[in-house]
Amino acid sequence: MSKTIVSPAPHIHSEFSTVRLMRDVLIALAPAVLVSLYFYGWNALLLLVCCVATCMACQWFIEKFLLKTTVTVMDLSCVVTGVLLALNLPPAAPWWIAVVGSIVAIGIAKMTFGGLGQNIFNPALVGRVFLLISFPVAMTTWTAPHSWFSSVDAFSGATPLALINEGLKSGSTVQEILAANPGLTPGQMLFARAGGSAGEASAIALLLGFVYLLCRKVIKPHIPVTIWLTVAVMTGIFSLCNPAEYTGPLFNLFTGGLMLGSIFMATDYVTSPMTDKGMIIFGVGIGVLTVLIRYFGSYPEGVSFAILIMNLAVPLLNKYCKPIRYGYGRRK
């Protein structure tokens, strides 16, 4: 009894910690990262390193010299932001794009709001959208996936969504565009043949990460699954009504940033609702906005915008979507 601790209950703690959760997200991202490195080689690696290093350095600098507070770089949340941003860049983008995007993501989207847990918008998405608006050419110059770290010059290729968007503008039907581009079958896209952001190369790799996150209880399935269902139902109805102008559910599910966005960006703890009911409304909102932007917007891709817009609704969803309380139901 020389030295005893007296403190209130509970006296034990679960294995969950912020670092562990972030580490799990990084592990879940590993398949997608490896696939992007495999298909896009050295430049993808360069972008990844630039993003992660800049995010960490930016947070360290702000916490150490501007805020003069505890440095929390090692909680890995800025690493997750860095990796997500890298996966959201065109694989052939120049390195400075990664650096600028990371500074915006951490410096503006995260730290100005008060750091971890305080930001309204997903930092990586703010970084990406900032780049997309500021450097539209660099951000929409795509490379088709090619072989393992080959020295052969990458040939440029448009993303499936851009192909459809351009084709429709020039008066072709969806069927004609698909027929002219044999790489656009859903099977091809599932196993990585479509051009796009570094992280969008393979839906399978992203789904692997999703399963891992579920198994480790890092996320709940509500948000991704409602996004998928909403997109599938909505595009199903549109494409049934007018198959010449609107792409179908499979095409929409496996193209663009939908998988990456729904699994890794929309489920970001800080910028998504806390209750099941809120998560479902959030997911439906993202799904609807994504389809609307893809079909009727001027950008071919809408997931980033949809998520950012729904991020705005999160405080409201948290306020009005209460969990099911014990003892307030109808009495039996």
Place this chain on the structure above:
Amino acid sequence: MITFKIGGVHPHDNKIAKTAAIDPLAPPAKVAISMAQHLGAPATPVVAKGDKVLVGQVIGEPAGFISGFVHSSVSGTVAAVEPRADIAGNMVPHVVIDVEGDEWDPAIDRSETIVRDITASREDILARIKAAGIVGMGGATFPTHVKLNPPEGKKAEFLIINGAECEPYVTADDRLMREKPDGIVIGAAIMAKVLGGCKCYICIEENKPEAIKAVQGACSPFPDIKVLTLKKKYPQGGEKQLIDAVTGRQVPSGALPIDTGCVVQNVATAFAVYEAIQKNKPLFERAMTVTGQCLDNPRNFMVRLGTPLSYVLEAAGGAPESAAKFISGGPMMGKAIANIDATTQKGSSCLLLLTEEQTRRKSEGNCIRCGKCTDACPMGLEPWLLNKLSRAGGRMDELEENKIFDCIECGCCLYTCPANIPLLDVIRVNKAEVMKIIRGRAKK
């Protein structure tokens, strides 16, 4: 297999003492029996310095409706009647007795024979439960006779015997169910008789297969009593959660279990009722676990009430160097003890020793709004929000709106929080404030 619907967590159960049979622990040289071993007013001591007492003799009488009798757990001479610090650290009157021999009140039947026939009448049973000083032995220590006597117009449909023992480490109820299943089942039958014929379920979590088997065996002469197996989930043994699991009903906020037609009693209480009615033995000893990974031999003892915790610990091999926290009860809801010379009470189910490594709280980080506390809360509250509102200062109306008074203080939120935010600590303090305001309003 059944369980409750909302929230809950899955801590490792660490039932490392479950293979140790309940050993009767010889009385120490001196006991100090608290007069406040039950919820409500402390009992009034009825002995004075120099009086000779026998085991089972009344030494304290109830001082109100919600109060209880206290009996001597040893034979000897009263050395003092004085205020002392109890387990929780409160100064309450204790009767200190110098132990001489082990002479029991001759009215107590000390044989091992199992008495199955329930001959006493309902009123007689209630009176004898009260006289035996029986209180809820799961920890809440509410006087049992009060619970078994619902107010006019309310009828018990379900008698739920709580053998969930969902707290990690604690094995006292498990061992009692394995070793004394007949007593528990007969005790349940007695209580069912008092309540005037209701469905009776003995609920045990799946991690106690031997207890389930033993109690099922003991149930065979009683067709109205059934054993239910529960999934392992904390806080399954919480009264409200158990009622939800068994009946699918929920106790409305602010109401009592009897309002949903349920009476919940712990298995140890059922056993105490059996001993009081069939064996004429008042409540003066109980099964208690002494455990922790830092102990070489975790044990279960039958401990006389008023035994110093230090004496119980000595019997289990003494406190190792590495023990940093002494807890009365389980690791989720138990109380950390400042004074190891405090003595055992009717609600003391466990003495748990944790090392600094096991119990150290990590430094608090930012809330990452993961919602794990909301998912874990068995009352469907939002601990993160209650924490935020509490710390924003003075936002009592919003705390009330968000039902802070429904918190059962189970600790699931703090247990699960990845950022180590002391959610329950903050909520507990502000819940008390809000309750004060509500009570003040009711008085007006």
